[in-house]
Amino acid sequence: MPPVFKGVFPVVTVVDIAKSVEFYKHALGFVSTFRWPADESADPEFVTLALENREIGIGNVEAGATPSFSNVELCLEVEDMSAAWTWLIDHGATEVQPPTAQPWGETNAYIADPDGLKIHIYCKNHS
Secondary structure: OOOOOOOOOOEEEEOOHHHHHHHHHHHHOOEEEEEEOOOOOOOOOEEEEEEOOEEEEEEEOOOOOOOOOOOOEEEEEOOOHHHHHHHHHHOOOEEEEEEEEOOOOEEEEEEEOOOOOEEEEEEEOOO
């Protein structure tokens, strides 16, 4: 019998945790649920962020390494694509692909976070 696995918890490694945490908190609305070390005067080594009932971890990339996100993206649903797009660009996101209507009834767009992680935002088109 296989072991029981519970949930999924993606961890993103970045060059500047503090900068990434600020982006995820202020641009995307995540809240910090864990920080190591807990001492706020020390540089963070790992932070857990939550959005609604989902969490991601943000940790330090190994010394001298460059984050690589070629096959990874976060996907977030928004209610107002135009407002979300403007907000994200104004808060430090890099444009990857502007909002584009899709034949299956969604509008999709892609931005990148401060370390280049691709974030897919989508809005269900209401008929």
